[in-house]
Amino acid sequence: MSSDSKYKLEYVWLDGYLPEPNLRSKTKLTDKAPKTVADLELWGFDGSSTQQAEGSSSDCILKPVALYPDSSRKNGFLVMCEVLLPDGTPHPSNFRATIEDEADLWIGLEQEYFLMEGTRPLGFPADGFPGPQGEYYCGVGYKNVGDIARQFVEEHLDLCLDAGINHEGINAEVAKGQWEFQVFAKGAKKVCDDVWMARYILFRAAEKYGLGVELHCKPVKGDWNGSGMHCNFSTAHMRDVGGEEYFKKLMDAFEKYANEHIAAYGPDNHLRLTGLHETQSIDKFNWGVANRGASIRVPHAFVKNGYKGYLEDRRPNSQADPYKIVSRVQKTIKSVG
CATH class of the missing domain: 3.10.20.70 (Glutamine synthetase, N-terminal domain)
Incomplete structure (x- = not known):
């Protein structure tokens, strides 16, 4: 045969x-x-x-x-x-x-990760550290992204697009050797399936380059960004009705269940959610308009549009199980009614 x-x-x-x-x-x-x-x-x-x-x-x-x-x-x-x-x-x-599947729940997950060469992030010298953070985010040029990383992330992107996974963007992240891809889908289970499969493709594609993929939320201690998986979410009610009263009730619910969210948002998050490096402290909850240091970031357009649209929960970390993230967000939204 x-x-x-x-x-x-x-x-x-x-x-x-x-x-x-x-x-x-x-x-x-x-x-x-x-x-x-x-x-x-x-x-x-x-x-x-x-x-x-x-x-x-x-x-x-x-x-x-x-x-x-x-x-x-x-x-x-x-x-x-x-x-x-x-x-x-x-x-x-x-x-x-x-998980209860909901077609009207729209979710976007931003998967950050480090490419690893042996035990150190790609681009880190054998001893010590590279130059400080600043120019790596969305950086270009050998000094910032090296030669292998961009070739690899482009290959991963094409493989995911060929698979029908709805990537909405990729970029180099704040730390040296750190990258991100974003996946969007309509439906509670679909976005989780797609992110897990995108992770699978990521790990498998890295094999031929002799690279590792590190999902831990804080692989480099000190003055280096950790890795998150920010969760952007909206429901039909949030997109079509919204309103300041509903929004504040929703934020009250997210604060009420803050501990349950942290429990679902990945291990070792206390190492990442310190109040530094664009995070809120793990023991606090707040929301803010365009505030990268908030627990939940509210886009300017959301407020200008009558508190309608999507919100971004910045607390989930890069190692978290997408099914657990989405399930916890679902439950909190449903508690508002």
Whole structure:
């Protein structure tokens, strides 16, 4: 049988490691190209190797939930999966299954990360540090971004666009070796699926460059920016009705549930949310118009438009599980009514 008649389906899932899961994947070969998720079969894996089962009963099930073209492979597809127990119920590590999907919830997530060369960020000298922050943000030129990084982030962007993931932008970030991409989608589950798959593509694409990808929110201590995953969100009510009264009630709810948000927004956030480097302190909550040091940043246009539009929660960090971020935002919005 010719290799042209075989299709490579890369089943991707989240493991059971804590505090946040890792990505795992393996390839299933089929004779027919899938057109939709409905064409994809359930598959299995050994959960005892991923912190999701005991060795004495190690079977776990992969349930396909999203399908993406994979332009990096001949006849390739990427398959986002949920993990199920052998009886077909969601595995305890399957947080996606607990989220209520809402088509009218529009979410944009800004994924920051560091490219790593061995144990140090790309562009850092073997001993000491590069020049201080200032010119790296949206920087250009070898001095600011080097030679490999831009080639790599452009390749990642193209792979994601080929997969149908709705990137809205990429840029070099404030710290040396730090980059960002932004993904927008309509629907609570879709944006999370897309960000996880964009992360998968990021890690896999970095392999051939001999680079690592660091999602930890503060990989370089001291006077260096940490990495966040700012969450931009709106509902139909926020976009079409809005109003100052509703906005203030919403901000009261975000303040009321501040601890629950921090718990969902990624590990070690106290290292990043210090009140420095464009953050608010982890133990405080505030909102501000165009204020990069606020917990929630309010665009000028939002206020001018009668408190209508979208808001930006700046507290989620780069390592956080998008499913947990979106779920917590959902719950707080719903508490307002």
